Amino acid sequence: MFIGEFQAGKVIHEDLLVVQHAIKQARNGKDYQFIKLQDRTGQLDGYNWNYQAGSPEFKEGQVVTVKGTIQEFKGNLQVNISSIAASGAAFDRDKFLPVTSRDVNVLYQELESMIARIQNPHLKKLLVTVSQDPEMKHLLQTAPAAKSMHHAYLGGLLEHLVSVMGLALRVCPHYPEINQDKVLAGTFFHDIGKIYELEYKTAFEYSTPGILLGHLYMGCEIFDRFVRKFPQFPAELSMEIKHIILSHHGLLEYGSPKRPKTLEALVVHHLDDLDAKINTINGLFEAAGKSNSPWTDYHRLLDRRFYRGDEGNGDRAEQPEELPATPVKKSVQPEPSDSGQTKTVARAETRKSFSQQPFQQLDGILPFEGDKKEE
Structure with a gap:
């Protein structure tokens, strides 16, 4: 399933691409993990509220396996992450890049x-x-x-x-x-x-x-x-x-x-x-x-x-x-x-x-007569 198909309330278990990663601090002073995720259909903000110091962190461009629940906040979908880990799947540009x-x-x-x-x-x-x-x-x-x-x-x-x-x-x-x-x-x-x-x-x-x-x-x-x-x-x-x-x-x-x-x-x-x-x-x-x-x-x-x-x-x-x-x-x-x-x-x-024909055939255009060859 792709991000464009996610709906509020749905539980997901998908491989997604990390495009942004940061450790931030909530109002209560506790650290949480923010990860912006992507596939070819769009991007999704992810929040790991169970983050603990020393937990794995991820690099931009890395494929991760995400489990969590899709929620709607201020009109936008986001995922409340229950678990996240590096994926063993090979990078597939057609799947992850728009x-x-x-x-x-x-x-x-x-x-x-x-x-x-x-x-x-x-x-x-x-x-x-x-x-x-x-x-x-x-x-x-x-x-x-x-x-x-x-x-x-x-x-x-x-x-x-x-x-x-x-x-x-x-x-x-x-x-x-x-x-x-x-x-x-x-x-x-x-x-x-x-x-x-x-x-x-x-x-x-x-x-x-x-x-x-x-x-x-x-x-x-x-x-x-x-x-x-x-x-x-x-x-x-x-x-x-x-x-x-x-x-x-x-x-x-x-x-x-x-x-x-x-x-x-x-x-x-x-x-x-x-x-x-x-x-x-x-x-x-x-x-x-x-x-x-x-x-x-x-x-x-x-x-x-x-x-x-x-x-x-x-x-x-x-x-x-x-x-x-x-x-x-x-x-x-x-x-x-x-x-x-x-x-x-x-x-x-x-x-x-002006010429209106595309140069599908370059005869008469290349090479250009009269131009000196580069020394």
């Missing part, structure tokens, strides 16, 4: 389709090369987007990248002065450092490089590693994409060493922030739905609760599975004397020629 509900192969095809819409030859060559690199493809299809905040499940990073790039293809045509190619490249690279920032073999944790360097810096390292394959890649274009990576958190206090200082960087920051928050709130809605509450629990980082209404997540209008063949462009009528605005419209018109 995974995206989307088909990662379909998601990757969507990613390729959106990369194929890039017109700038330098950016297109770069993104095709990165996305077709065997190691990068495997990691992008596997990595979570976060340890716990948003898209915190296997394949979550790919789901997040595809979602943000899809938002870019809808927003950029509304503002033809924005360079859509730079936004698409920036969204592709903005979180790519998370493939190395996070550990996700037995549990979601930060790697040592991730703790010391962070995914913004690591994303720039990945970008530079692949750019070096193309000596003719424009230096200024490289600088602008790295600025998007470094500034996408938006504020210095949120970890960005620079705030967004180009239109494209500003767009990527807001689209990334929107997608992350929507995913987080939808997770809160799902949890509230299990308790039949119209309100979510308080979220510490978002500093509020969210109202899901009587119908909750209910029936929503179905979204189209595919993007329009050609982005809808805002109609702009330039003044004859305004040469700058005329150029803006001209740039928007060039988007009509």
Whole structure:
């Protein structure tokens, strides 16, 4: 039985994954054991009130056998642990780690389709090369987007990248002065450092490089590693994409060493922030739905609760599975004397020629004629 199937009053005897362990002190001064447990369907707080000094303690990522009773407290389920011990069962990632509900192969095809819409030859060559690199493809299809905040499940990073790039293809045509190619490249690279920032073999944790360097810096390292394959890649274009990576958190206090200082960087920051928050709130809605509450629990980082209404997540209008063949462009009528605005419209018109076909066959794209081979 999985955590998602637990009900109040039920006695369980299950193998679960430890994702957090702490010895805490109750109001009466007695120590108790707090353990956050997980399987692929969710997480559950566990309390061992019978803990005694010297009893076994457990590490994050360890599989344990838990006996106890499921209780409901303030609308949430928890387990009152009667016994807990290390399990002899082998770790099974498919059982214990959450995974995206989307088909990662379909998601990757969507990613390729959106990369194929890039017109700038330098950016297109770069993104095709990165996305077709065997190691990068495997990691992008596997990595979570976060340890716990948003898209915190296997394949979550790919789901997040595809979602943000899809938002870019809808927003950029509304503002033809924005360079859509730079936004698409920036969204592709903005979180790519998370493939190395996070550990996700037995549990979601930060790697040592991730703790010391962070995914913004690591994303720039990945970008530079692949750019070096193309000596003719424009230096200024490289600088602008790295600025998007470094500034996408938006504020210095949120970890960005620079705030967004180009239109494209500003767009990527807001689209990334929107997608992350929507995913987080939808997770809160799902949890509230299990308790039949119209309100979510308080979220510490978002500093509020969210109202899901009587119908909750209910029936929503179905979204189209595919993007329009050609982005809808805002109609702009330039003044004859305004040469700058005329150029803006001209740039928007060039988007009509964007390739709409995914590069399932790379003939004519790889290798790239005219590029000097790396010495």
